Amino acid sequence: MGWAIAIHGGAGDIPLSLPPDRRLPREDALRHCLNIGVNALKSQQHALDVVELVVRELENHPNFNAGRGSVLTNSGTVEMEACIMDGNTKRCGAVSGLTTVVNPISLARLVMEKTPHIYLAFDGAEAFAREQGVDTVDSSHFITPENTERLKQAKEANRVQIDYTQPIQKEVKIETHAADCDSQIGTVGCVAVDNHGNLATATSTGGLVNKMVGRIGDTPVIGAGTYANHLCAVSATGKGEAIIRCTVARDVAALMEFKGLSLEEAAASVVESALIGTVGLVAVSPSGEVTMLFNTTGMFRACATEDGYSEIGIWSSRQN
């Protein structure tokens, strides 16, 4: 028993050759956010407050694909989405299509607590944000040079794929790989169980690089990217379309409930049965167990438990 917390900064095709100037700031950020969460849990804060707090911090960090630092749509704009869920009550809140709200996860929480609804999106969500008086800024605040470059590369890769014929496929493949490598970073999330066994999860993202305007991913779809009940709290990351079809977050809990699998077994089963390279997740159970699994090259992650264990990683344990 005891508290536990796990956070992620996105699963994807993170190359082993990621240069230190890209790796270290992210590891530092994970450490920083983990500590914030750990301190909050130590001060007896409720799991729901902890996950919101930590995800706000991750959103503010420009190196992760959420809030500031969100990847761009095919129009060069930012459209953010987020979702929060309380394990005890299964109350939840979700938002999509945000363009000016500094902390999407907090707006998701307000939807849960201040409206009769679960999910608000686009203009309606932005209007609600103004009514609630949350922090809003010009949407240029969220756009970073890194992401502008990622979008450029993604567009170039698409163009190349259309323009070139079969023999040049190999070259094209390598180019797209380089273009994609750093850009598969999708989503941030936090799951926590507090001293009283309360579970909660929160996920936030800018979505997919070069996504169509209006595209919604798995993050705000309860049961896909985000889910919590009395058995576990889960936050997923990866390719939204795959996570939706596999109802990833819900299935972890369903396997525990209906097949009696442990947290680790359930998470492993779900991750393994998804198409390779598409899914990663973090999860906790009421007894303080933590699992962080992925079938992608890597997943930015960190966790800590009350008995003193803590871990920060990107690739599989052997490679870190």
Added chain:
Amino acid sequence: MGGWAIAVHGGAGVDPNLPTERQEEAKRLLTHCLNLGISAVRSNLSAIDVVELVVRELETDPLFNSGRGSALTEKGTVEMEASIMDGPKRRCGAVSGITTVKNPISLARLVMEKSPHSYLAFAGAEEFARNQGVELVDNDYFITEDNVGMLKLAKEANSILFDYRIPIVGLETCSAGAAATESPLQMNGLPISVYTPETVGCVVVDKEGRCAAATSTGGLMNKMTGRIGDSPLIGAGTYACDLCGVSCTGEGEAIIRGTLAREVGAVMEYKGLGLQEAVDYVVKVRLDEGKAGLIAVSNNGEVACGFNTNGMFRGIASENGFMEVAIWE
């Protein structure tokens, strides 16, 4: 075992005082759509084609809350949403915030088949619709007099009102309004009167044992603009896999929290329950205080429905000759 089966629904939770004439109208439409689906599946159309064409028919008819005849937002506009899922390979498509597309379910299918994504919403979805050349109309097209009246009542009662198709009378004599003031039910912890949204849906298992599901709605009367309910959320309002196809209707928020549609598939897959057992389990156990209903088919040619509401508009048929259109228990 085996063979085709089909179910359609026009919403869970019905006003016990619904005039007979309205009940007959509803049953006629359900029968018509059921027959359409039966002919289609008999002519070897695949499940995914059948659910789409049946839901298009339901959207086009102004009777239920989808397409034309959709419930209105707090601003008096229509914002529709829909989702479709194909059991084999679990391909899916969904749309929300649709304001000019005549048949949202078909746009959802196009998202599934012609876009790299699974879910498009609002301006982006409308843009995609234009690029795909689907039939577009003014938002006014979807608005009916009945619903304009309903919205007014809902605002007066200051509650979220589900769609009842009851005649528009004074608030005191309107059973919806009376119920609202007499015994306000709780939704998300707030005192809001609760009725059914008359979302529409169709599930089919074809002769090859392939399952599919489709759901479409205008959402809650007097909803906040931008509010998304369960209908476009895969796993909540709609789900299909190798084993089954499910479409739900009722309190959107309860269906989302309970991931209702996925739940039917999950208990079949992980607990080995049969279709009816799974449906009963989910309705009894998963809904806690929420009110909802669902229809489902299995790859074995079975069809089932379940609801904990006061009635559900539905039609069911299977290859062995069984056919039923009903409203009450």
